[in-house]
Amino acid sequence: MTKAQIQIFFERLREQRPHPQTELNYGSPFQLLIAVLLSAQATDVSVNKATTQLFIDAPDAQHMYDLGVEKLKNYIKTIGLYNAKAENVIKTCKILLERFHGEVPQTREELESLPGVGRKTANVVLNTAFGQATMAVDTHIFRVGNRTGLAKGKDVLEVEQRLLKVIPKEFIHDAHHWLILHGRYCCTARKPKCGECVVSDVCNWKERFAYGAEIPHLQQPQLES
Numbered sequence: 001m002t003k004a005q006i007q008i009f010f011e012r013l014r015e016q017r018p019h020p021q022t023e024l025n026y027g028s029p030f031q032l033l034i035a036v037l038l039s040a041q042a043t044d045v046s047v048n049k050a051t052t053q054l055f056i057d058a059p060d061a062q063h064m065y066d067l068g069v070e071k072l073k074n075y076i077k078t079i080g081l082y083n084a085k086a087e088n089v090i091k092t093c094k095i096l097l098e099r100f101h102g103e104v105p106q107t108r109e110e111l112e113s114l115p116g117v118g119r120k121t122a123n124v125v126l127n128t129a130f131g132q133a134t135m136a137v138d139t140h141i142f143r144v145g146n147r148t149g150l151a152k153g154k155d156v157l158e159v160e161q162r163l164l165k166v167i168p169k170e171f172i173h174d175a176h177h178w179l180i181l182h183g184r185y186c187c188t189a190r191k192p193k194c195g196e197c198v199v200s201d202v203c204n205w206k207e208r209f210a211y212g213a214e215i216p217h218l219q220q221p222q223l224e225s
């Protein structure tokens with residue numbers, strides 16, 4: 001995708017969603033961290049259902065730690081992989097209390113030292129809770145980046161680095177959410193809605209016309225009179 005196309009791509013996504021936000025519910029960086037930890041291989045809707053009561057009863061690291069693994073499982077047992085997630089959440093709370101005064105650290109290294117926290121989770125927390133210009137590449141962003149030609153890469157790290165390089169500064173903070181939401185609701189894995197897509201004219205995916213993207217009109221040559 002050219003520089004000009006990338007500019008248009010993000011201007012359109014911004015126009016469509018001026019204030020994009022994560023669909024996970026949270027009230028503090030701690031709650032965001034826990035929600036993201038729980039969301040691995042689970043839908044945001046299922047996580048929100050479980051955390052509604054959990055965050056009332058255990059809003060911070062100390063209260064969550066006091067719950068212990070078994071009680072925590074009762075809150076999150078509707079979420080996939082809840083056994084391992086409960087263990088990781090309680091271990092994470094212990095480390096937050098022992099090393100970070102119960103607060104969520106603000107560096108990638110410290111975040112990635114927490115159980116169950118990988119690069120993607122760290123990027124989400126740094127971006128969404130602390131306003132840092134990071135790019136958490138999930139399955140949606142990986143697909144949109146490669147398919148549209150915005151940022152091609154063979155793995156998530158390559159796509160992440162490419163996106164950080166090509167996205168203009170003015171869009172970088174919100175780009176993560178725009179791309180996820182675009183991938184989740186429009187540029188879906190199966191049957192993408194190219195006919196309704198606000199960036200179909202700057203997208204480079206060859207198959208977009210088969211999915212309803214408008215075919216650009218060719219300029220008719222001027223006839224001499």
Ligand code: SF4
Pocket residue numbers: 147148186187188192193194197198199200201203204205208211213
């Ligand atoms: S035109 Fe289709 S493939 Fe391209 S970004 Fe839009 S939905 Fe995705």
